[in-house]
Each structure stands twice: as C-alpha cells, then as structure tokens.
Amino acid sequence: MVLRATLEKKQDKERVRGALLRAALRLGAVHGFASVGLREVAREAGIAPTSFYRHFADMEELGLALIRELAGHVLRVLGERAVAAPPGEVVSVLVDAMLAAVAQDPELMRFMVAERAGAFEGFRALLRGELAVLAHSLHGACTSDGQGRSSLPAAAAEAAVSLLFDAAARALDEPPPRRAALREPLIWSMKQLFGPDASRAASEGGSP
C-alpha cells in the first residue's frame, strides 16, 4: 500500500511531465517552439502556470528534454533499423522508417527539422550530435553492406542524413497521400552518395 502509493506518485509526476512535453510539441507545430510560452504550455497540459516549475526551470530546459528524450528515441530507432537492414536495402529501409516516423508523429518531426536549423544554439548543437550518431550507424551499415567495402567517406553518410531530414521537412508540408512520391527520388539521391557500386548492389532492393 505504502509502496504502491509512492509509485503512483512518481507515475503521476511522470505523466504530467509527459503532458508538458507533448503540449509543447503540439503548440510548437502550430506557431513555432520559440514563441511558445510557459503559461501556454501549462494551460494546454492542464496544470496551473506555477506548477510548470515543478518540472522544468524554463522552456529551454523543456526543449532540451524534448531533444534528449523524444527526438533521441526516434533517431536511435532509425539507427537500429539501418544497422539491422539486410545488405543492399539499408537506404530504402531507412527512408521507409523516416516516412513512418513522419506519419506517426508529425509534431515531433516538425520540431526536429525546425530546431535543427532554428534559433537556439543549444538545440542545434544537441540535435547535430544525435544526427551524427545516426550518420555513424548508417556509415557502418553501408560499409559492411554486400562485400566489405571500407573506403566510403564519412561525408557520404552525413550528406545522406542531411537528405533524409530535408525530405522529412518536405514530407511534412505535403498532404499524406502525396508523401509516397518523395520516396523514390530520395532513395535514388542517397544511393548516388554511396557511389556506383552501392547503387548497383542495392538495385536488387527494388526500384519503380
């Protein structure tokens, strides 16, 4: 009884914290994270403005938590998909995983692509680090792709990640039924970065 109650308390706090994070994403998707206020988030999350301080010192701290927790999770999943993909399908698997993330949580993806180039330097730096991890996973997955090519420049994987998130931004501005049209050109471009061999080896994966 005692333990259950104390656990419920912790879960309650976690639930409110989560509500604040989601509220910030929801509002940020409408008019940008930079112009979302503490009171607005608290209102959307259903708590008093003063209760906000029980969870975050200010909106910047909340934003950092968004990147570390929600964005970090999505990026880790993408990395795992790339690493686990069968040889020759790494790129298409990664693209499909990105499109799935856009469909499943557009508000989070909007936040990520916006803050990657946004106003807060701290947000950009944190996101850049997490995207570098994804690029590293992709690089590993592609060099161990097919026969063990090893000379793939790191720049290729980083550029591929750039194209991936640029396409995510584009997808967010298209109505869902039109998003599928982005898939093939994106896969083609990313494969170009990995050079002609990768392109050839991967064409088994299936094109139009």
Add this chain to the structure above:
Amino acid sequence: MVLRATLEKKQDKERVRGALLRAALRLGAVHGFASVGLREVAREAGIAPTSFYRHFADMEELGLALIRELAGHVLRVLGERAVAAPPGEVVSVLVDAMLAAVAQDPELMRFMVAERAGAFEGFRALLRGELAVLAHSLHGACTSDGQGRSSLPAAAAEAAVSLLFDAAARALDEPPPRRAALREPLIWSMKQLFGPDASRAASEGGSP
C-alpha cells in the same frame, strides 16, 4: 528643387524600410525571427513603434519582404554564378559563392536556413519556390556541362541544393577559419549526386 525634394522623400522612406529589414535580420539572428517583436524592430531601426505601420502591416509581411527581396537576391546571384561557371566547375563555383554569402551576410543566411524549415508555412513555401529556381538553374548548368548530357534527373539538382544549404547552416555554426574545411566534402557529395561522369569531367576543376 521640387523633384529633388520628392525624390529625397522616397529615398528616406526606402532607407527606413531597409533599416527595418536589417534590424529584423539582426535581432532574428540572436533569438529567432518568430520571437522578434514589432516594437523591438522599430527600436533597433531608430523609429517610433507606431511608425512601423507606415512600412509593413505586421512582422509576417516584413518577413515575406525579407524573403522576396534580400533572400531572393542572394539566390538569384547564386543561380547566375552557376550558369556562368565554366563546364566542370559548376559545383565548386556554386559552393564558393555560398561560402562567400555566408561570410558576407551571416544574418541573412541564418534567416534563410532557419525559415526554410521554420514555423511559418508562408515563409517555407516562398523559400521553397526560390530554392526550386536555383535548383533549376543548377540543373541547366550541369546538363549543358561538358558534352551535352541530358538524362540528369531533376532530383539530383534538388538534392544538391539541399546539401548546399545544409552546409550553409553548418558553416554558420563554425568559427570562420574552420569553415573552409566544409568545402571539399561538400563538393564531393554534390558531385556524387551528378553521377560518375560529372564527377570525372569535373575533377579537372581542382581538388585539395
């Protein structure tokens, strides 16, 4: 005398308008365009808050003018450079022109890369259109490059522009002396997109 005076009036108005645009860029570079206020811009430009309305209805209209005029100008210049470049040097000329723009007007470039993925849908749409024009110029410059290859997919030029502005965002976060290191990997990535022939034909242009 009469004509001179009326002309001076118009020039005065143009000067104040320009001061508002520059002030918005300057403040936006610090804490993001979305959170820059009308009063703040007027203060920075040296006019009374109420005078703002003599030039723009609101901050959104000012932002659209920034994109149409200042950003549009930079993008047109980049396109002209690409078109005028000698065959085989289109990519490196474009990259150098971008790096020059970053060095010359970092506040404008910050605005462009931020609002490309930013909160205002109208800004994104307008910038996307202008970037598409640049991609079209680049496509033209590359297909008439060397011998008249014509089969280059439009996706290649669009992806190249994505990489170009992604690198601009990265350059803005580096101290100026370290920006040169971005040049070669970026050129390499962009040339990969244009396929092996373009890569080979262009390698006369000079690498490290």
Add this chain to the structure above:
DNA sequence: TGTACATCAGTGAACGCGCGTTCACTGATGTAC
C-alpha cells in the same frame, strides 16, 4: 504669383492583455523515533 487643400512619414499618449516569476499555502505521502 499666391492660396487652399491633400498626402503621408513620423510621433507620443493611452489602452487592455498575456507574459514570466514570486510567494505563501494545501494536502498527500514518507521518515524518525
């Protein structure tokens, strides 16, 4: 030529509003003895 009127960029006072933050408090729960 002079006179009367129109235009228009810039202004200062004033408005109501929502913001971030502080404060002292409540009430449920955990801890010490």
Add this chain to the structure above:
DNA sequence: TGTACATCAGTGAACGCGCGTTCACTGATGTAC
C-alpha cells in the same frame, strides 16, 4: 503503535513589464486653381 516532522506536486493571488494596436496630431511636401 502513535506522534512529530520533512518532502514535494500543485495552487491562486499578485507583481511589474513589454507587447500590439488605436488615436489624434505635426510638419514637410505636392497639387489645383
């Protein structure tokens, strides 16, 4: 076991502040006759 104290998420009142916007005005210049 009961009692006293500590912790801590959530609260409502209150603060001072800067915001966007309105209004009526000034003064320089252009236009009509």
